[in-house]
Amino acid sequence: MSDISDLYREVILDHNKSPRNFRKMEGADRTAEGYNPLCGDQITVYVKMQDGVINEITFQGSGCAISKASASMMTASVKGKTAGEAERVFQDVHKMLTGELNPDAGTERLGKLAALSGVCNFPARVKCASLSWHTLRAALKEERGVTSTE
Numbered sequence: 001m002s003d004i005s006d007l008y009r010e011v012i013l014d015h016n017k018s019p020r021n022f023r024k025m026e027g028a029d030r031t032a033e034g035y036n037p038l039c040g041d042q043i044t045v046y047v048k049m050q051d052g053v054i055n056e057i058t059f060q061g062s063g064c065a066i067s068k069a070s071a072s073m074m075t076a077s078v079k080g081k082t083a084g085e086a087e088r089v090f091q092d093v094h095k096m097l098t099g100e101l102n103p104d105a106g107t108e109r110l111g112k113l114a115a116l117s118g119v120c121n122f123p124a125r126v127k128c129a130s131l132s133w134h135t136l137r138a139a140l141k142e143e144r145g146v147t148s149t150e
């Protein structure tokens, strides 16, 4: 069990150190900003859709290791998916973070996102991990304004 925790920690540290898709996107057709006042995490998500698929997705922002790693993993996992598919991943991640979904049961669908499963043991960090997902959802729905976890 501790081996798995170590592996998960390594994945999170790696994504925090070298976040994927961490840049501003010029010409994005969807953007949304998210803010988690509990921790001070801030994020902007940029999306470019093509034929109903998330063709390109990047993010920028500042925050704790969990929020950054989660955002990095989020962009890597939804790229190439439709908005509907991304929503289903969002639902799984949300259930995993709140302890409703056993990551072992859903590993195939969640893939590397299972690395975030340990967060459910730290309720204060759940919002750090889910911030980027809420922000993505707002971007896909073209909601304007800042999405807050509160």
Ligand code: ZN
Pocket: 036, 039, 040, 041, 063, 064, 065, 066, 067, 128
């Ligand atoms: Zn945070």
